[in-house]
Structure formats: C-alpha cells, structure tokens
Amino acid sequence: MSRTLRIGTRASALALWQANWVKQELEKKYPDLTVTLTKIKTQGDKILDVPLAMVGGKGLFVKEIQEAMLRNEIDIAVHSMKDVPTFFPEGTGLRCITEREDPRDIAVLKEGVTSFSEIRQNGRIGTSSLRRKAQLLNMRPDLEMVDIRGNVQTRISKLESDNLDAVILAAAGMHRLGFGDQIGEYFEAKTCLPAIGQGALGLESRIDDDVTNELIDFFNHPPTAYAVTAERAVLSTLEGGCQVPIAAFGTVEGDQLELTALVSDVEGKQMIKKTVTCHVDQSYETGVALAKQLLEEGAGPILNEVYGCQTFEEKE
Structure with a gap:
C-alpha cells in the first residue's frame, strides 16, 4: 500500500x-x-x-x-x-x-599556508564555536578568534572578506557538500574534541x-548510537542552557566504549579532560558519571563563570 x-x-x-x-x-x-x-x-x-x-x-x-x-x-x-x-x-x-561521518574538525587555510602550525603569530581564526575557540587557544594562546556565522560556503568566503588565516569547520559538512578538496588540515579527534554528536x-x-x-x-547505527548517547549524557549532566566549551567524543570497538570529555573556560586556560571506558550497555550511565568526575575535579567553578551564575555547587 x-x-x-x-x-x-x-x-x-x-x-x-x-x-x-x-x-x-x-x-x-x-x-x-x-x-x-x-x-x-x-x-x-x-x-x-x-x-x-x-x-x-x-x-x-x-x-x-x-x-x-x-x-x-x-x-x-x-x-x-x-x-x-x-x-x-x-x-x-x-x-x-x-x-557517523568523519567526526573531526578541520581547517580551511589561507592561500599560501600549508598547515595550522604555520599560521603566523597572532593569526586570525574564524569560528563561532566556543568549544573550538577554547581548544585552539589552549594550543595557540596567541591566536585571535573571530566570530563567523552562516552556511559552509559563506564561512569559507570569510577567509578573504574578513582577512582570516583559517576557518574551522566540521569535516562531515565539508565532505557532504563536496568541499573536501578545500580542507587544509584535519584535527585529530583526541587533539580537538568534536562537538557532541558531530558527524x-x-x-x-x-x-x-x-x-x-x-x-x-x-x-x-548501534555503535554510533552508543557513542552519541554517552556524549549526550555528559552534556545533559553539565549543560546549563547555553553554548559552553564542553566537548565529548566516544568510540566503540566491539562491545567496549571509550569516552573522552572536557570542560574549559572560554580562553582555553583552564581545561579539565578525562577518558574512561565501559561496556556499551553502560553508555548513558558512564556519560553521567564522567560528567560528575569532571565536576569533582574542578569543572563546576569553570562552568559557573561561563554561565554567569551559580549553576553548580562548589565541591569541598
């Protein structure tokens, strides 16, 4: 019928x-x-x-x-x-x-620049993501982060219009739209943790x-679903209602899930990052537990500062 x-x-x-x-x-x-x-x-x-x-x-x-x-x-x-x-x-x-498509973040680089490490001192980087800003500033505190919005093509065009040295985007979107040949560099997922569910x-x-x-x-797709469920459990435990520098990334091998998560201040100066493993059946519970571990190790005050309120109780 x-x-x-x-x-x-x-x-x-x-x-x-x-x-x-x-x-x-x-x-x-x-x-x-x-x-x-x-x-x-x-x-x-x-x-x-x-x-x-x-x-x-x-x-x-x-x-x-x-x-x-x-x-x-x-x-x-x-x-x-x-x-x-x-x-x-x-x-x-x-x-x-x-x-999941490729979950990594990528850099589209200014003409003449062949790698992210080659970007000049105090280079200008285009991204609207606090998560990306925090992790890139943690690697390169000298960089200037420039807010950009719009679709993929619009953001890429800002390399020239806004005099940027690089634009940071998701590999998945670049691949899906046929822009893979414009990718200058991939950031390994453990180096620059993706957004929850990215790809x-x-x-x-x-x-x-x-x-x-x-x-x-x-x-x-069960392996992706297990991983993303764990990532979203981290987010739901930590989230206070607005976009913050929180990242989590899970990978599944057989019946085992490895989950890495981080909380950072906006400048990437204070960053708490942990990795745990579990059976896939414990994906959600492990995500919640990992978020609580981050809070116990000092993520609460960082998030309170970002949210501008006392969302999380101070840990003794």
Whole structure:
C-alpha cells in the first residue's frame, strides 16, 4: 500500500543534503513510499549577526521543526546531532542515530599556508564555536578568534572578506557538500574534541507514530548510537542552557566504549579532560558519571563563570 512520508528540514544546503540523503534511502528501501521535504526556517537561521553562545546555542535549529511535527505537518525531522538539545517536547523523541561521518574538525587555510602550525603569530581564526575557540587557544594562546556565522560556503568566503588565516569547520559538512578538496588540515579527534554528536544525523519522530517509527528504524547505527548517547549524557549532566566549551567524543570497538570529555573556560586556560571506558550497555550511565568526575575535579567553578551564575555547587 502506498503512502507519503513528510520530512521536516532546515533549508540550508547542508540540511537539505542530509534530508535528501534520508529521502533517497527511504525510497530505495520502500519503492512504493512517496517522500516529501518541508523546508522550515528556524530561529537559528534568522539570527546570523550574533554569536550562537549569546542567543541560546542548542535548540535554535530544531524548535520550529519540532512544533511542525506536533501540529502533524511533518512525520519525521532530520537533524545534525550536534544541534539537537538533550530534551524533547512531550510527544516527540529521537528515534534513530545514523552512522557517523568523519567526526573531526578541520581547517580551511589561507592561500599560501600549508598547515595550522604555520599560521603566523597572532593569526586570525574564524569560528563561532566556543568549544573550538577554547581548544585552539589552549594550543595557540596567541591566536585571535573571530566570530563567523552562516552556511559552509559563506564561512569559507570569510577567509578573504574578513582577512582570516583559517576557518574551522566540521569535516562531515565539508565532505557532504563536496568541499573536501578545500580542507587544509584535519584535527585529530583526541587533539580537538568534536562537538557532541558531530558527524551523525538524528531522526526525530512522534513517539506514538508506530507506522513511521517502524519505517525509519533501519537508519539506527548501534555503535554510533552508543557513542552519541554517552556524549549526550555528559552534556545533559553539565549543560546549563547555553553554548559552553564542553566537548565529548566516544568510540566503540566491539562491545567496549571509550569516552573522552572536557570542560574549559572560554580562553582555553583552564581545561579539565578525562577518558574512561565501559561496556556499551553502560553508555548513558558512564556519560553521567564522567560528567560528575569532571565536576569533582574542578569543572563546576569553570562552568559557573561561563554561565554567569551559580549553576553548580562548589565541591569541598
């Protein structure tokens, strides 16, 4: 029996690539299924002249899509996992996490510069991410961090327009959009920890929509889901409502998960970083425990300073 499945997505080039990939996979698996895309403008798409950390960070790119789902205007939403808050409106939930693309951060370098280490003293680096800023300043305190917003092409164009020495982006987006040949350098994930969920896609749906949920379940990739679940547990334990220099990255080998997480001040001067391992069945609990370890080792005062409030109790 033929039916239609409606995908909600942002209208950026990367979001449309991701939604179209999901559409193609669904049509390949279910030849009788008609899949449509509904483009939805989110608050994050409208506010382009303010750093993300100042306007709320996570949730900016999903709220309007979730509202459309609750109004039954769409059946599923395709999100970049690093944009997805750790909580969902009542009635919707994260159904699938896809296999991860390359999770690393990359640098697009100014013409004539062949590596990040070659960037001149006090070089200008374009990024809107406090997480990236903190880790890069920890490596190179001399660098000047310049806030940039916009889609991938817009950010790359700022190398010239804003006289930057490098622009820092996610490898996954560069690969998906066919810009891989512009990558000047990859940062190893352990050197520059990625954003929570970076490289993976999340499929959100209505919890009670059994037919749709059964259709999309094949997208779930257990090793990625275990890793991202652990990363998101770190975030949900530490998060106070806005974008902060928190990072976590999990990798799965067999039934073992290795999870690294860090908390830093914005300048990268105070950084607490730890790695733990566990069985994949303990992914969520291990993420929570690792976040609590970070707090016990001094992350609380760092986060309080970033949040500008007493979110976390001081540890004796």
